[in-house]
Amino acid sequence: MTTTLNCQHQPERHRFVIALGDDEAVLEYLRQGGMVDFVRTFVPESGRGQGVAETLVRTGLAWARAEELSVSASCWYVEKWLQRGL
Template identity: 35%
Template sequence: MTTVHDNKAQGRYELTAGDALAVAYYHPQDGCLVFTHTEVPRALRGQGIASRLIEGALDDARAQGRCVVPACSFVADFIDRHPQYRDLLR
């Protein structure tokens, strides 16, 4: 598994696992990243790939000094379960 990569041109964070690609779509708005959808290929589900992807995306948002708007339910649930990321919420 590789590291989480911000594909700014596509407006998504990416995590490659084998030949598959998990993505978390976002768009920048008022200095924040608005996460709209997380997608993990069916073959990779249940392996923690989505959590690793979102953790990397949120760590990157923090490093950039950006806040986060979790319009995606998976991102919102992840932040609820990981209080260390609540400071990123707008």
Template identity: 40%
Template sequence: MTFRQFSRFILLSGNCPVRSYSLHSNGVLKVEHDRRNLRFTVSLRNSAGDAEHAVLRYTLTGEKHVDLVSTVVPETFRGRGVAALLSKAAMDFLVEESLKAHVSCWYIKKYIEENPRSAYKDLVIN
């Protein structure tokens, strides 16, 4: 299953802007960037109709520095590009905000290696 980006927009949730990245593949997946809780989230429905969440977490390590800490995808949704979608949203956030990042998460490291955009690699702190 592959996902293609088709739109980006900003939602306002209280005083905290939440950026959403909408993608489609027989439906819509939306990555929400929750700046207050320092995470990117995709809400998913499993076969029983229950809500599950894939999450990429980060921490602020300085005024213009973050640490991309972890990516967790529910087991039933692994291998479908959800972690890549979260990683792309996080990396695009770094580019848009001119941030530098230490990458602690093994999956995000893999994503950057497999998507060798200079805009991404220039933002990674070794």
């Protein structure tokens, strides 16, 4: 990947987002108290294979760590990262 991806946190919408031209890649979550559940990752076809989902997940997990939240993942992609210990 040759470009830097700008991942924005939109807490009012419970998501992280990367703009991809007219499309958006998103990592959605539900937060309850000291817990967060990452529920969905979506990258449009135009952004696949470019590290977009990885950037979303790394950013979301870094936020959760900084907020000292317990993390769970309903999303299979985030679960895969958690199993790797990231």
